[in-house]
Amino acid sequence: MKPLSITANRGKKELxxxxxxxxxxxxxxxxxRAGCPCAECRGGHDKMGDTPDSSVxxxxxxxxxxTRISDFVPVGSYGITPVWEDGHEAGIYRWEYLRALCPxxxxxK
Numbered sequence: 579m580k581p582l583s584i585t586a587n588r589g590k591k592e593l594x595x596x597x598x599x600x601x602x603x604x605x606x607x608x609x610x611r612a613g614c615p616c617a618e619c620r621g622g623h624d625k626m627g628d629t630p631d632s633s634v635x636x637x638x639x640x641x642x643x644x645t646r647i648s649d650f651v652p653v654g655s656y657g658i659t660p661v662w663e664d665g666h667e668a669g670i671y672r673w674e675y676l677r678a679l680c681p682x683x684x685x686x687k
Contacts, residue, residue, distance in 0.1 A: 579673040582672055584658065586647060593647075595676065608645045610660060612637040613679050615669035628674045635681060 583596040603630040613634040617623045620631075639645050643663035651659045657672040677685075 579677055580655075581676075584650070586650060588647070591641070591645070597677065601680075601684075603677065603682065603685070605676075605679065607647055607678065608639040608641075609634060609637075609681055610647070610671070611645045611662065612639055614666070614669040615671060615675055616666075618668060628630065628672065628678065630675065630679045634679070635686070 580598050581595045582598055585594045586592075587594065588617075590645070591607040593607065593610060595603045595605070597603065613630040615626060615630070617626060620626050644666070646663040647660045648663050649661040651661060651667070653659055653670050657670050657676070659670050661667040661669055671679075680686075
């Protein structure tokens with residue numbers, strides 16, 4: 579599973595991904611930050627994996643430099659890393675992880 583298109587809308591504070599199966603995922607920046615897959619945010623290497631913790635879907639983070647994305651950096655052909663305004667840029671969102679983080683009703687079933 580790979581994205582065909584990735585668009586960041588900083589005004590709406592959301593990332594839109596159109597996947598190769600025609601599904602469109604809309605990710606609020608706050609969800610992306612709550613679900614950051616890096617070892618620091620997940621609480622250690624032993625807690626890392628291809629699926630986000632289900633608690634990220636009910637976590638609300640207020641608008642702040644922590645939840646504002648200044649850039650996205652491609653990581654090979656397998657993911658992206660958001661660069662957050664607070665300087666955090668350690669999370670590699672592999673395509674599988676990013677799709678599992680999709681907040682839509684269809685994907686949450």
